[in-house]
Amino acid sequence: MLCSMTGFARVEDTCEQGTLCWEVRSVNHRYLDINFRLPEEVRRLEARLRSHLQDQLARGKVDCVFRYRMAEVQAAALELNRPLLDSLVQQICRVNEKLSVSTPVTATDILAWPGMIQAVEDDRENFHAACFSLFEQAVGQLVGMRGAEGRRIEKILQDKCTEVRSIVRDVRARHPQALASIREKLQQRIEELLESVDQVRFEQELVYLAQKMDIMEELDRLDSHLDEMTSIFACQEAVGRRLDFLMQEFHREANTLAAKSADVETTQAAVDLKVLIEQMREQVQNIE
Numbered sequence: 182m183l184c185s186m187t188g189f190a191r192v193e194d195t196c197e198q199g200t201l202c203w204e205v206r207s208v209n210h211r212y213l214d215i216n217f218r219l220p221e222e223v224r225r226l227e228a229r230l231r232s233h234l235q236d237q238l239a240r241g242k243v244d245c246v247f248r249y250r251m252a253e254v255q256a257a258a259l260e261l262n263r264p265l266l267d268s269l270v271q272q273i274c275r276v277n278e279k280l281s282v283s284t285p286v287t288a289t290d291i292l293a294w295p296g297m298i299q300a301v302e303d304d305r306e307n308f309h310a311a312c313f314s315l316f317e318q319a320v321g322q323l324v325g326m327r328g329a330e331g332r333r334i335e336k337i338l339q340d341k342c343t344e345v346r347s348i349v350r351d352v353r354a355r356h357p358q359a360l361a362s363i364r365e366k367l368q369q370r371i372e373e374l375l376e377s378v379d380q381v382r383f384e385q386e387l388v389y390l391a392q393k394m395d396i397m398e399e400l401d402r403l404d405s406h407l408d409e410m411t412s413i414f415a416c417q418e419a420v421g422r423r424l425d426f427l428m429q430e431f432h433r434e435a436n437t438l439a440a441k442s443a444d445v446e447t448t449q450a451a452v453d454l455k456v457l458i459e460q461m462r463e464q465v466q467n468i469e
Contacts, residue, residue, distance in 0.1 A: 182328070182331065182332065182335070182414070182415075183335040183338075183420065183469075184324075184327050184328050184330075184419070184468070184469040185328075185331040185333075185334060185467050185468065185469065186207055186208065186209045186210065186240055186241035186327065186467055186469050187207060187241075187330055187467055188206070188323045188327040188330065189204075189205070189206040189207075189326065190203075190204070190205045190206075190319045190321075190322035191205075191322075192318045192319045192322060194311070194315050196311050197307070198307060198308045198311050199250050200249060201247070201248075201312060201315050202247070202248045202249065203245065203247055203315050203316050203318075203319040204245070204246045204248075205244070205245045205316075205322075205323050206243070206244050207238070207241040207242060207243040207244075207327065208241065209242070209467060210240060210241050211240070212240060213235065213238055213239060213240050213243070214241070214243065215234055215245070216242075216243070216244050216245065217230065217245045218244070218245070218246045218247070219247050220247065220248075222305075223308075223312050225309075226309055226312060226313060229313065230313065230316055233316070233317065233320065237320050237324055238324070238469070239419035239469050240469045241327075241469060245316075245319075247312065247316075249312075273286055327469065330467070331468065331469070334464050334467055335414055337464055338414075338461055338465070339414065341457050342410050342461075344457055345403065345407060345457050346404070348450050348453055348454055348457075349403045349407075352396070352446075352447055353397070356396060356400075356447075359444045359446070363443055363444070395441070396437075396438055396441050396442070396447070399437050400438075402434045403435075403454075406427055406431055406434070410427065413427070419469045421468040424465040424468055425462075425465055425466070428458060428465055432458055432462075435458055438451045438454065439451035439452070439455070
């Protein structure tokens with residue numbers, strides 16, 4: 182089952198700690214790139230949050246934003262970070278002394294300093310637990326949305342594969358007739374130019390030309406790549422890189438088919454294949 186790298190989730194909950202909100206969004210990226218925007222009060226949770234996300238996702242650029250509004254009952258349980266306060270006041274005095282000025286600093290300025298106001302230890306642990314639980318819900322929503330988008334892309338790719346297989350089948354069926362037509366045209370042209378034709382030499386040149394125009398190997402490889410696509414659809418792990426490599430192989434065979442083409446129908450088929458493969462490649466860029 183394919184999974185997209187694009188998704189968004191937003192969850193909000195009101196509990197005794199206040200109103201908590203997580204927004205998690207992901208877009209395409211070659212690797213897994215995780216970025217958090219967290220208030221100081223939950224900064225210590227980042228490693229745990231990151232680890233949980235790494236367990237759920239393999240690729241994508243993921244931005245996680247946490248916001249909260251503390252309940253009044255929780256605000257009453259706040260305490261001052263006295264060691265930080267003492268250190269901050271000392272540094273302010275040193276700066277004023279160094280500059281030989283007295284910079285006005287209000288109590289509001291000090292209280293707004295990150296980490297200056299803390300919840301009491303028991304409340305902090307409850308707050309962190311609620312924060313992490315809500316994050317799990319947000320990640321679950323994100324994974325679900327990425328999975329739904331992946332299923333939509335998988336359906337598109339399956340339809341494109343069906344079209345590619347149909348073209349390959351038609352080219353394979355028409356190839357003997359194309360070779361016979363080329364042989365007939367060459368025979369007529371040579372007879373127009375020469376009174377007598379060395380039939381043995383003619384057949385040798387025809388064999389050489391047929392070998393140069395032999396496209397069976399390319400058609401076999403295209404069929405093999407299509408079979409590989411089918412097996413990838415059944416995989417449960419991240420397959421984006423495998424699909425990206427496979428698209429390169431599809432392009433290689435389509436280009437070779439076009440180069441070897443000796444009739445208009447095969448040339449048009451090669452062009453159609455290139456268009457379909459490019460459409461598939463664009464979809465594959467979204468796959469985890």
